Amino acid sequence: MSESTPEDPPITLYRLQACPFCERIVRTLEEHDLDYQSRFVEPLHSKRNAVKRLTGQRSVPAIVDETTGVTMSESENIVEYIETTYGTGA
Amino acid sequence: MDLGFDVVELDEPDYPEEGASAPEFVRPLVNDEYWEDVALSELTADGPVLLVFHSMDGAFPATYIWKELADRAFDEQYDVTIVGLSISTPYEHKTFIADRNLPYRLFSDPQNGVAEMYGVVNDLGGFAGVSESRPAVFLIDGDRTVRYAWAAREWPEFPDYDEIENALDRL
Numbered sequence: 001m002s003e004s005t006p007e008d009p010p011i012t013l014y015r016l017q018a019c020p021f022c023e024r025i026v027r028t029l030e031e032h033d034l035d036y037q038s039r040f041v042e043p044l045h046s047k048r049n050a051v052k053r054l055t056g057q058r059s060v061p062a063i064v065d066e067t068t069g070v071t072m073s074e075s076e077n078i079v080e081y082i083e084t085t086y087g088t089g090a
Numbered sequence: 091m092d093l094g095f096d097v098v099e100l101d102e103p104d105y106p107e108e109g110a111s112a113p114e115f116v117r118p119l120v121n122d123e124y125w126e127d128v129a130l131s132e133l134t135a136d137g138p139v140l141l142v143f144h145s146m147d148g149a150f151p152a153t154y155i156w157k158e159l160a161d162r163a164f165d166e167q168y169d170v171t172i173v174g175l176s177i178s179t180p181y182e183h184k185t186f187i188a189d190r191n192l193p194y195r196l197f198s199d200p201q202n203g204v205a206e207m208y209g210v211v212n213d214l215g216g217f218a219g220v221s222e223s224r225p226a227v228f229l230i231d232g233d234r235t236v237r238y239a240w241a242a243r244e245w246p247e248f249p250d251y252d253e254i255e256n257a258l259d260r261l
Contacts, residue, residue, distance in 0.1 A: 014124070
């Protein structure tokens with residue numbers, strides 16, 4: 001229903017309003033000056049199928065990075081991924 | 091329809107007419123699973139867009155309009171993306187889409203700024219501090235030029251769906 005358009009940034013963040021783990025990813029993305037598109041998902045865990053189709057689980061945050069082909073969830077892992085891929089040490 | 095009494099007349103709308111450029115905006119666009127900020131120009135980049143301003147989700151005019159548009163399924167016959175817009179929050183849009191199995195996406199604009207830009211505000215009697223859009227329809231082509239425009243002048247008033255179809259034929 002919602003196709004990507006050429007203007008879309010390569011990173012898509014699946015997030016839930018007021019989810020602290022998601023806000024942590026937002027902060028990390030912004031610290032690294034990364035352009036991203038937010039997709040806000042269903043609060044009810046059992047109905048979060050858009051996320052499940054991507055990552056195999058319903059937890060958020062989850063990111064898709066088209067530049068590297070990476071799709072992942074778990075905020076700890078995502079922070080580590082962003083820092084490793086886009087940090088000054090990368 | 092002759093009701094034997096006067097219906098509410100709305101102020102004369104001042105909206106972009108055929109040939110005018112449709113104002114650009116960005117708002118959360120809601121589907122049955124998530125929402126994300128989308129610009130009108132992102133949609134028109136893929137071809138013509140039918141932008142349907144409607145009453146807040148739950149009001150019967152919203153239900154009537156979407157029932158008719160879903161029945162007519164213009165997007166199956168024509169190259170057009172159909173999207174709605176109301177002041178309802180993304181959460182309400184998601185419920186509305188799910189309850190009605192609506193195959194279309196809806197923009198969420200709780201502060202009613204897009205209706206202001208398009209000159210189709212409806213100040214609601216009995217809702218202190220709340221305004222929404224009046225029912226209005228804009229067929230916008232890939233260059234973001236308005237090809238058909240209609241806005242309600244009475245409350246309630248519904249789009250002329252055959253006229254919309256004629257406009258799609260003329261694209």
